[in-house]
Amino acid sequence: MAESNLIMVGVNHKTTPVEIRECLAFTGNKMEDSIERLVSFPEIVEHIILSTCNRVEIYARVRNHDEGIFFLKKFIADYHGLPLDELDRYFYCYRDFQAVEHLFRVSASLDSMVLGEPQILGQVKDAYSQARTLRATGLVLNQLFEKAFMVAKKVREQTGIAERGVSISSAAVELARKIFEDLESHSVMLVGTGEMAELAAKHLISYGVKTVYVASRTFERAASLATRLNGCALDFETFKEDLHKADIIITSTAAPKFIIHKDVVEAAIQKRKNRPMFFIDIAVPRDVEPEVNGLENVYLYDIDDLQAVVDANIKEREKEAEEAMQIIQREVTKFNNWITSLDAVPTIVELRNRAEAIRRQELERTLKKLSHLSEEEKNALHQMTSAIINKILHKPTINLKRKAQSQEGPHYLKVIRHLFHLDD
Amino acid sequence: MLKVAFNIALFSYLGASIGYFGNLLYRKRWVSVATTSLMGLGLVAHTALMGIRSSQTGHGPYTTAFEIAMFFSWIIVVVYILTELKFKIQDLGAFVIPLVFLILLYSAFLSREVVTQETGSVLWMTLHRTLSILGYGAFAIAFAAALMYLIQENQVKSKKLGMMYFRMPSLEVLDKLLDRVIAFGFPLFTLGFVSGSIWNTKVKHDFFSWNLEKTWPLIVVWGVYGVVYFGRMTVGIRGKKAAQGAILGFVLIIVAYFIHV
Numbered sequence: 001m002a003e004s005n006l007i008m009v010g011v012n013h014k015t016t017p018v019e020i021r022e023c024l025a026f027t028g029n030k031m032e033d034s035i036e037r038l039v040s041f042p043e044i045v046e047h048i049i050l051s052t053c054n055r056v057e058i059y060a061r062v063r064n065h066d067e068g069i070f071f072l073k074k075f076i077a078d079y080h081g082l083p084l085d086e087l088d089r090y091f092y093c094y095r096d097f098q099a100v101e102h103l104f105r106v107s108a109s110l111d112s113m114v115l116g117e118p119q120i121l122g123q124v125k126d127a128y129s130q131a132r133t134l135r136a137t138g139l140v141l142n143q144l145f146e147k148a149f150m151v152a153k154k155v156r157e158q159t160g161i162a163e164r165g166v167s168i169s170s171a172a173v174e175l176a177r178k179i180f181e182d183l184e185s186h187s188v189m190l191v192g193t194g195e196m197a198e199l200a201a202k203h204l205i206s207y208g209v210k211t212v213y214v215a216s217r218t219f220e221r222a223a224s225l226a227t228r229l230n231g232c233a234l235d236f237e238t239f240k241e242d243l244h245k246a247d248i249i250i251t252s253t254a255a256p257k258f259i260i261h262k263d264v265v266e267a268a269i270q271k272r273k274n275r276p277m278f279f280i281d282i283a284v285p286r287d288v289e290p291e292v293n294g295l296e297n298v299y300l301y302d303i304d305d306l307q308a309v310v311d312a313n314i315k316e317r318e319k320e321a322e323e324a325m326q327i328i329q330r331e332v333t334k335f336n337n338w339i340t341s342l343d344a345v346p347t348i349v350e351l352r353n354r355a356e357a358i359r360r361q362e363l364e365r366t367l368k369k370l371s372h373l374s375e376e377e378k379n380a381l382h383q384m385t386s387a388i389i390n391k392i393l394h395k396p397t398i399n400l401k402r403k404a405q406s407q408e409g410p411h412y413l414k415v416i417r418h419l420f421h422l423d424d
Numbered sequence: 425m426l427k428v429a430f431n432i433a434l435f436s437y438l439g440a441s442i443g444y445f446g447n448l449l450y451r452k453r454w455v456s457v458a459t460t461s462l463m464g465l466g467l468v469a470h471t472a473l474m475g476i477r478s479s480q481t482g483h484g485p486y487t488t489a490f491e492i493a494m495f496f497s498w499i500i501v502v503v504y505i506l507t508e509l510k511f512k513i514q515d516l517g518a519f520v521i522p523l524v525f526l527i528l529l530y531s532a533f534l535s536r537e538v539v540t541q542e543t544g545s546v547l548w549m550t551l552h553r554t555l556s557i558l559g560y561g562a563f564a565i566a567f568a569a570a571l572m573y574l575i576q577e578n579q580v581k582s583k584k585l586g587m588m589y590f591r592m593p594s595l596e597v598l599d600k601l602l603d604r605v606i607a608f609g610f611p612l613f614t615l616g617f618v619s620g621s622i623w624n625t626k627v628k629h630d631f632f633s634w635n636l637e638k639t640w641p642l643i644v645v646w647g648v649y650g651v652v653y654f655g656r657m658t659v660g661i662r663g664k665k666a667a668q669g670a671i672l673g674f675v676l677i678i679v680a681y682f683i684h685v
Binding site: 160163164175177178179180181182270272273274275276293296297299301305308309312 | 576580581583585589590593594595596597600659660661662663664665
């Protein structure tokens, strides 16, 4: 099974506190340096180092599982100048199909802190391309990682793992886009200049919102935020008169009481001829009177409402993750079949070499006795004997490759090796 | 032949209805493809059905209740397919095609007796029926869009964001769709109404000889859609109110069908 001894050794946000993780990261030059060092060790046939802020993992093909795992742990510890005894409890290790499954889960963002977050796939891709550039990978890891990217894409497309926003601002943007289709022709008003309000506004702007109004009790702060957001500052005393100009209103003032009341919104919505308004109230205590949500074509979400949406979305992503696992398991099986079919390759090569050796031996012996033959006739004999060997071995070769992917694979290989005395 | 075409159309629409709902809930590529294929099959069979019926009766399919139901559902399918192509909202089918199926199923219980065409001006009568049914077709689509709007609106308002919230289009898109189909249907329906009165006048030689008992629901229908149509620009009837109007209007059309035909 020397072809497919896959292992993975690593630490992540679940097993290891950040103080340790940051010490183990392969950042900047360390990455290139460590890849080159690992290339020079004969124990490691191929390897890829994945180092992000949430995980440090090394995937490798090795000559021996146990020795390989120990070697990699020691390498990580020694490289960062830390004692292995202390680090050992943080490591998790996987072999063969478990390592394959783990990589597929990581790439598809099922192992991330925020399920379905999109960055991890890019990080895995970077790790792969860096290792490939430095010639640290070969047949098996190349195939494994290409497959992992495909699986990640499949999971993204076929499940809802990344469909729903799992932060307050992304949930708010999603809501805005369910009320107003395309945000480009819509405007946003910020009442108060809280950090989260700014974040939500930026998120909305990235989705195309062009017109931004900012009102704050201190005009300077409104003006400075308005400049940053390319918007226009409003006087806090009179901003309510302009309320009808805004489609989305984000409030985040420190006011102890409601500052936007139902009657004000009612007047605004009338001026707007009932075009919808969306209030996002992330102030605590709240800024917008809850009764506002009772007005037709007005939608009001406070911070708790948004949090509830986020919680529900996280639960939904967890449900989708189960479906994603089914896709992953199917792909792990396929990959395993491929990798076990590699085990047939040495046997096939040996079988052919054995046959070729016999052919040459017998041909030589025969040609000695037939010294009167011309070169042309000798060549003809060469060709004929080669053709016989090829024809006899053609079907067994194909069947062996195919069977090697099945459960009976090892048994088949054993029988062939025994019948042809390949292990002598 | 008529029976075969009828059954193929009926069961294709049943299958497509299930398919549209399945796709709304589970979003599977193969379901979407299968549904579109069933819709194609249904439309071909439905069209053939009308051709066969017309060749049997020797006139267009709008004389008996059976023919009108058949023609009406066919128009809904055609208007729906055009809407889907333009607005790219496949989920609308989940609300439109069951309606088509129900109308066709209902027509299965109607008499298939062949009735010769009424006397009077064939031109005005044909005009009246074609325009009216086109208008009704558009209103059926508006009805479906309104249902979707109310479902989506209720989810956003009540803050209970279910599966449908994520799958269905935004309120703005649904409201726009509602506006467009009513803007398409209302003038046609009005012209259908006018041509109907002219036809009636030609037959009875008196413009004011309407049978009010039969026509009052249609006048109410016209009024409801008129308010929805003109109300948007003038007093801002949009969103929920417009959707409610479109649903009320369509319910009245169903009532009118039973009184008028």
